[in-house]
Amino acid sequence: MSADAKNPEHPQTRASLARDLITLGVVPGDTLLVHSSLSSLGWVCGGEQTVVQALLDSVGPEGTLVVPTQTMDNSDPAQWRDPPVPEDWWPVIRAEAPGFDPRLTPGRRMGRVPEMVRTWPGAVRSANPQTSFAALGPRARTLLGHHPVGCRLGEDSPLAALERIRARVLLLGTGFDSCTAFHLAEYRTPRPRLEECGCAVPTPDGGREWVTFTDVFLDEEDFERLGGDFEGTGAVESGPVGEATARLFSLPGAVAFATNWMIVNRDS
Template structure:
């Protein structure tokens, strides 16, 4: 029987010094803005775990900004849930019991340990969308997280556009394009059909349900196919380095990725008659 992960011997260690060397190999500068996606397990064992990795990121980007997704998609209408579905008899019960979104209190779910740790730290800002928020730390963190509408949270009025305008880099630390939240900016700025979703928010001690507009997003398993074509077309944009357990870290221009993805999906949408 395979041992649980916490009982398995430590064979690969990544220290704070190793992380700082990695960031240099990826070409990061202290004034850069980075949208970060991380698989902690890809590093093997990091003494200090999330605390050490965030400390290294803050040191490496001391005059710039760090951003991470802080999605809470479980704060949504349970009548629409698919993974998992809610039995009809319990849908109203779940809907009534869900807490309203709160920037300080609502945790991130289903996107890993590091985004939740980052969200909880003093000095981290968070945007106000109930299901698709973004967190940021750094010189322009408040600007990145300022939003004026719930509509199209990944679109031109949201934090992703601000990161694009800041010429941010996307940083994959052991992850791949399936985690690429930046790609949603490309999708959300195409002329796709718009539909409405609902989510609860907490305002002045009261919960209320708000509606907002969304566009149809691609399944995540398509992102790697698009990402492979992006890397082949824009090799000069991508820096790579080996990490931990035979995994790879990538750093590249968010603008290059979004521009490539927008044209890639525009052509696909034309072929499928979506625009």
């Protein structure tokens, strides 16, 4: 069950959620990048396990399910703001934080559904120590096999691979502020803002080390406004899944719209 659901109209089941997803427009063979809020769905009999099963039912055996499993806490403590830590802790964190392990490191603040996918038998996870994805399905290894440290959500990330195969995005009870696909557009603006990044990574001998790199600054502050404008074009299918409002749309279409939108609406 989803323990956070309040005043549900009726229980949600694997069959009822799969039926709602199909009514929304999910079809067998789809590759879906899913952002989810379990509590928004209502009282789910079986909780996150049921939701993952319903998603897999809706895309079928030829479909692929992808979720974000980010670990943005594996970052330079000098940049932490929510909450910050004392400056004299920074060297200790850089020296002692465990290196990212796709098999062991849990996602942070991603929710219960992505964590269920990450630990599902046969799941594949990409190797980026901050912005990894996990996937189930026949395309999982191809989509997630290349994700270098220095490209969190750009052209060498699974986002670009998802764009190439014309995947779709499913916002399952979440807002556009969680739409990771919009970040790919940030890499395609003429003068993207850059930042210095740091994280702990494993070494071939089984140890760990702290590495630094420069990458595009990831900023979702205006994603709700961007998403509202995108939805206003008619490119988004929306409807109920359980007791949540769900949105389904083309990932390439969203990235193309977001790129043009950012060029016009963001400060250089």
